[in-house]
Amino acid sequence: MTSPVLHCLRCGxxxxxxxxxxxxxxxxxxxGIGVNTMPPLADLGGVDLAxxxxxxxxxxxxxxxxxxxVTLGEGNTPVVRLRRDPEHAQEGRPVGELWLKYxxxxxxxxxxxxxxxxxLAAAVAAGADTVVAASSGNAGAAAAAYAARAGLRCVVFTNEAVPTGxxxxxxxxxxxxxxxxxxxxxxxxxxxxxxxxxxxYPLTSYSSPSPGGNPYANEGYKSVAYELARDFSxxxxxxxxxxxxRADLLAGIGRGFRELTAAGLIAREPRLVAAEPAASAPYTAALRHPDRADQERTRVADGPTVAFSLGEERPCWQGLDALWRSSGTAMAVADDAIMAEYRRLATEGLIVEPSSAVGVAVARELVGGPDALVVAIGTATGMKGLGD
Amino acid sequence: MTSPVLHCLRCGxxxxxxxxxxxxxxxxxxxGIGVNTMPPLADLGGVDLAxxxxxxxxxxxxxxxxxxxVTLGEGNTPVVRLRRDPEHAQEGRPVGELWLKYxxxxxxxxxxxxxxxxxLAAAVAAGADTVVAASSGNAGAAAAAYAARAGLRCVVFTNEAVPTGxxxxxxxxxxxxxxxxxxxxxxxxxxxxxxxxxxxYPLTSYSSPSPGGNPYANEGYKSVAYELARDFSxxxxxxxxxxxxRADLLAGIGRGFRELTAAGLIAREPRLVAAEPAASAPYTAALRHPDRADQERTRVADGPTVAFSLGEERPCWQGLDALWRSSGTAMAVADDAIMAEYRRLATEGLIVEPSSAVGVAVARELVGGPDALVVAIGTATGMKGLGD
Structure with a gap:
């Protein structure tokens, strides 16, 4: 395998x-800035999204x-339209469509x-016999599954906060x-x-400030953008x-939309919004600074939150870059509002991880405004935590 | 809504x-024969499967x-090719492809x-305000979710054996x-x-001998056949x-393949095989009788099994019919073989319910024979039971 050369997204x-x-x-x-080195964007010219x-x-x-x-049939996840907010509707305000990509x-x-x-495909191509991930949960489970699928040994560093399931x-x-x-x-x-x-072979970040996850692995997230472009054709x-x-998903989705736009497959990139728990919200804090040099060097306290999958002291640079490029923003949600949204989604039939509810809570605010079509990414099932 | 007239599949x-x-x-x-009343098969003429x-x-x-x-984005589940059985390969026997539809x-x-x-769409159309399901687990969870989605009240009758998750x-x-x-x-x-x-409004069976589940709901299972026909185009x-x-899934898949064949979308229906836990195997017992009249009236002991989602004393008639029409059969698997297959699937990265391992264990036997392409339906995730 010939690996493409990786370049720093910030300094080149x-x-x-x-x-x-x-x-x-x-x-x-x-x-003091964590930023990933990545391969070039792909050329999607000639791709038939349908x-x-x-x-x-x-x-x-x-x-x-x-x-x-290496595959277990990942991706191609559903997009589900959520019920409109009755409060907004009553007030006669314009209400957009709110969708959850589950x-x-x-x-x-x-x-x-x-x-x-x-x-794991990259690990196999690199001749690795052991992969390693540091994770409080979902990344460890995914690393374990795909390593098993590929026939590689897998070591997962966890902490004591990992839920039972x-x-x-x-x-x-x-x-x-x-x-x-x-x-x-x-x-x-x-x-x-x-x-x-x-x-x-490292599948997750292991340095500080964190540059984000494995660059090859992260390119898998671009497919979220491709699927959205196809499904909302x-x-x-x-x-x-x-x-x-750490913005692996945010940056990956941003890269996917940039590739789609460059190839003329969508007219323009959607605005990206980073949703964070208030207890640990480096992007929200960063964007309060007027100056990008200060934004890049933001550091916050990383407090405990019900959204246990989330939490970081500093923004990864490529996450900020994704927000800058798309004229996006970052918004933080308090734990009680996260759990209220979790319960509200259950009344619509959806059990998600609290971290997913963070995104939906932010998205609900936006569809009350001028946005006509907002998609929240529901990052994980809530089924794993139910036995706890 | 005009409901189609339902007819008994056996006596008309x-x-x-x-x-x-x-x-x-x-x-x-x-x-003494449990059999469902169903709507006519659909005409798939003119459908573009791609x-x-x-x-x-x-x-x-x-x-x-x-x-x-009423939807939460169900269906469109992946098909994953499983690793070939090294034992069979070593013996120089022909080994087919084994796929899991997850x-x-x-x-x-x-x-x-x-x-x-x-x-639930049928319940809403019928003007129901409350739906009811009797279930030891997955059907109850699904009924609860889709009732929530539809805004209907849901009552689930369970027993004490339901796993925590x-x-x-x-x-x-x-x-x-x-x-x-x-x-x-x-x-x-x-x-x-x-x-x-x-x-x-009843979503599951509540009479004895069981005729199988709600006829409208069961038509949802036809989509498994449609997806397989599309994906193995x-x-x-x-x-x-x-x-x-109770063969709701088996019979539904059989109906889907019959519709596909009638419309010329596939050349011929696959053979259907019912996989059962040995502790509770009415179809396997039934097919030992040479005479269909005896097959229809088979009754077995319904013993406890690790495949807790499965278990019935008598075959539902439409399950037998699906096997007869497709020249299929039924095979039973002992609990230790079910758990061995469960562990084996985990080594391929897949955590399924033990009931799903029943199907894969049977399918592994078949790919060692003349079958070139066998698909096992993995009915449920094993993630729900992991916290127990």
Whole structure:
């Protein structure tokens, strides 16, 4: 396999070619900014979206991996129209359409499957025998499943906060689960040693400030944009709301929409909105600064939240870039509002993870305004946590 | 809404028109045979399968419901090719392709969503305000979700064997869960009273011998056949293996393939195989009788099994009919083999309910023989049970 050269999205420096260390741009990290090194955008010219079957492997030419696919049937998740907000309707205000893209329909129950499918194909192509992920839950489960599928050994570093169902899922899939009781920095250091000394292939971030996840894996998220463009064919999506932590999903969706626009497959990119729990909201804090130099260097306290999948002290640069490019914004939601939205979605028949409710809560605000069509990404099923 | 007249599949007698009691053919029941009354098959002439978007509502004209859809994005589940059996390969025997259609990707995590989507649309069209289901798990969760989606009240009769995760799911979706401690006959009688006296709309069977589930709802299962025909376009599927209890899914898939064949959309119907846990295997027992009259009247002990979603004393007639029409068969799997297959699927990255492993275990036997392409239906995710 010939890997494309990775370049820093911010400063343009090339990463070491052909390596399997993915710790982002070290030059920008020295400035206190976490940013990923990525392959070039794909050229979607000539693609027929109506014939696109969904998922990362529905458009393999858009992926930076030339080896055989690793797949469990990820992607092609449903978009469900949510009920309109009766309060807004009563007030006679214009009310747009609110849709949920339900990523809980993926094989292991979260959007992470899109990334891990591609990440494991990249690991196989790189000749890895062991993959490693640091995760509080869904990414670990997805890494475990796709490693099993690919026949590779998988080690997952978790902490003690992982919900029972997720822990059991990782174990059932045969991954080695290491419960790390130290700080994030200590966990990162241990993972870095495993990558450096043992040659384990990293599927998630392990440096600080975090540059975001494995660049190859992250390209799997572009398929969310492709599917939305296909499913809303001919209609303009005003806004896509993405629950955001390290912005792997947000940045991936942004890249997908840029590829679609460049190829003329959609007229213009939707506005992207990062949705965060108020307890841990670096993007919301960053965008309060007028100056981008300050935005890039924002640091907040990362407090506990019911949206346990989310939480980060600093914005990953490519997340900010996705918001800047699309004239987007970031909005934070308090824990009580997150749980109110969780319960409200249950009254519509949907059990999502609280992190998904963060996105819907933000999206509900937006459809009360001028936005005619808003899609919230529901990142994960809530079924895993129900036994707790 | 004009409901189509329902006819007994076995004797052809018409059911009472326009009613909302669905207790099968009473004349056949008097002979000791449980059989459903169903609408006519749909005419799929002129359908372009390549453009079919999946799920029951992807072909609304094939459904006996003319009201607005009730949907959470059900259907369009992935088909995943499983690894070939190394033992068979080593022996130099021909080894076919084994695929899993993973119904755990549905919104509530099981194939039941296909039925409940249509069943709730039928309930709304019938003017119901309350729906009722008797279920040990997945059907109850699906009924609860789609009732919530439709804005109808939902009552679920369960027993004490329901796993924690499923129980929590039903509760979180706002259904009223009634834990019934009596016999199945007593539970049926209570549900029949609710249907008769309170006008609750029944989504599952409540008479004995069981005729199978709500006829309108069951038509949702035809979409499994449509999706398989689309996804294996141009290739012949030799056999479809279906985990079977009351045969709602088996019979629905059979009806779908018959419609496809009649419209010339596939060359011939695949052979259907009912997969059962050995502890509760009425179809396997029935097909040991040479005479169909004896097959119809088979009764077996319904013992406990790890495949908790399965289990029935008697075959529902339409299940036998599906096997007869497709020159199919039934095969039983012991609990230790079910759990071995469950673990084996986990090593491929898939966590399914033990009931789904029943189908795959049977399918593995078949791909060692002359069958070139076998699809096993994986009926439900195993994620719900992991917290137990």
């Amino acid at each position: 420096r090339a990463a070491a070619a052909g390596g399997t260390r993915f710790d982002g741009c070290r030059a920008c990290a020295a400035e 014939a696109y079957r969904g998922g990362p492997w529905g458009l393999p030419a858009a992926l930076p991996v030339s080896g055989p696919p 990523e809980g329909g993926n094989p292991t129950g979260s959007h992470k499957d899109r990334a891990m499918a591609v990440g 997720l822990r059991a899922q990782i174990d059932a899939l045969g991954a080695e689960r290491v419960v790390h009781r130290g700080t994030t920095a200590e966990r990162n250091a241990e993972m870095a040693r495993a990558v450096e000394e043992r040659g384990w 001919g209609r303009r999506i005003d806004t896509v709301v993405v629950p955001t932590s | 007698r018409a059911a009472a028109a326009g009613g909302t009691r669905f207790d099968g053919c009473r004349a056949c029941a008097a002979e 453009a079919y978007r999946g799920g029951p509502w992807g072909l609304p004209a094939a459904l006996p419901v003319s009201g607005p859809p 119904e755990g990707g549905n919104p509530t995590g099981s194939h039941k969503d296909r039925a409940m989507a249509v069943g 499923l129980r929590a799911q039903i509760d979180a979706l706002g259904a009223e869960r009634v834990v019934h401690r009596g016999t199945t006959a007593e539970r049926n009688a209570e549900m029949a009273r609710a249907v008769e006296e309170r006008g609750w 141009g290739r012949r599927i030799d056999t479809v293996v279906v985990p079977t209890s």
